[in-house]
Structure formats: structure tokens, C-alpha cells
Amino acid sequence: MDEKSEIVIRPASNADCERVQTLVFGVLREYGLAPDLSGTDRDIADIEAHYIRRGGVFEIIEDENGELLGTVGLYPMTKETVELRKMYFSKKLRGKGFGKKTLQRMIETAREMGFKKIYLETATVLKEAVALYEKFGFEPSDEKHTPRCDAAYFLDLK
Numbered sequence: 001m002d003e004k005s006e007i008v009i010r011p012a013s014n015a016d017c018e019r020v021q022t023l024v025f026g027v028l029r030e031y032g033l034a035p036d037l038s039g040t041d042r043d044i045a046d047i048e049a050h051y052i053r054r055g056g057v058f059e060i061i062e063d064e065n066g067e068l069l070g071t072v073g074l075y076p077m078t079k080e081t082v083e084l085r086k087m088y089f090s091k092k093l094r095g096k097g098f099g100k101k102t103l104q105r106m107i108e109t110a111r112e113m114g115f116k117k118i119y120l121e122t123a124t125v126l127k128e129a130v131a132l133y134e135k136f137g138f139e140p141s142d143e144k145h146t147p148r149c150d151a152a153y154f155l156d157l158k
Helices: 014-030 047-052 098-112 127-135
Strands: 007-011 057-063 068-076 081-089 117-122 151-156
Touching: 014 047, 014 057, 014 068, 014 081, 047 057, 047 068, 057 098, 068 098, 081 098, 098 117, 098 127, 117 127, 127 151
Parallel strands: 081 117
Antiparallel strands: 007 057, 057 068, 068 081, 117 151
16 A cells, blocks of 8 residues: 555445455465354354444445455444454555554444443454554453454443
8 A cells, every 4th residue: 555545434235245255364364263154254244234234333444446455343242332343454554554543433433322342352363453452451351252262352431
């Protein structure tokens, strides 16, 4: 990505599912993690059902040519808790501050939506993501549901 490239952030729809899966699965494989469309990753087989109709958010980040560069979702768990899911970026975006900007936007969005807590699960092999979450004040959680994830965090939205 050069500095002149335009970035577009927009809500995803089911028309984006295949592209989202390609990006997410590619990043997972890069880090030695196995995609699981019938389990952990089934949410990106039907974005509208798992996010939009539940009252959540799923965004994609594209360049001006429509190339998918990143994804992020907020998945409502309870009235007060939302899960941050599927925050993945292509190599073109990594190390350029998009993780920080995206996480800040999702925290603000969760607050605006009335949630009191953000929960997330991750794999510690995703060192950059773990460091980012901790920098933003996410605290370790003992609650864990996803087999490929070996760490869970939460952030109280005050």
C-alpha cells in the first residue's frame, strides 16, 4: 500500500463471504492455524445472519480497486457483551496503523451500540494482535470457547 492509495471501509454483506473467507483463511494459514468453516469460522459463511440480523457489525476494508485488505466484526453475545471477531489484515495493511485504527473504531462502535464489555478470543501465535489488545487495556479472561484460540480477553467499556 502506498500513501496515495485510497482505503474504503464498508459494511459487508453475504456477497462478500467468499472473499472474506479467502482473506481470513489465508492469514490463519500464514500463522499455522487451521480454518474451520463448519465450526469456528461458520460466521463468515453467512455474515448477514451471524452479524447483521443479530444486531452486530461486520466491516471490510478495501483499496480503491476493490481488493479486500481487512475484516472485522462485532458479534453480540448478550445485551451487554459484544465479541470482537475476525479482525484480520492482509500483509499490505499490516504495520501501517490499521489495526490500531480499526480496534479504536470498533471500541467506539460498541460503546455507541450500548455494550458494556468487549470480549475476544485469539491465538497467542498472533503476537501483533495480542500486543495490540493489551496496549488498548484488554485484560485476560478465563472464559474460552474456541478450540484454535489459546487466549481470551475482555475490555470494560466505561
